[in-house]
Amino acid sequence: MISKRRTYTREFKVETVNLITGSNQSVAEVARDLEIHPTTLYKWIRQYRENPFEAFPGKGKQTSEAEEISRLKRENQRLKMERDILTHL
Helix, strand or coil: CCCCCCCCCHHHHHHHHHHHHCCCCCHHHHHHHHCCCHHHHHHHHHHHHHCCCCCCCCCCCCCHHHHHHHHHHHHHHHHHHHHHHHHCC
């Protein structure tokens, strides 16, 4: 039997983290109620605490820091190519 990986929206994850941190319920209780592994919930809590505004960016989206790194890598590659062209003239 092949099981399909479940995906959750950003809103669901934020609400779940708020449920855990703002109530008397433990992670184990919430995990059992939602049928989500506790490790997943701990990961969500950690991500939200580290950067609540950029937590859970979604499928294929990057945080602003990762975007900047990608942009700088592309620019670096372009500049190296330009340098190589100019040194061979």
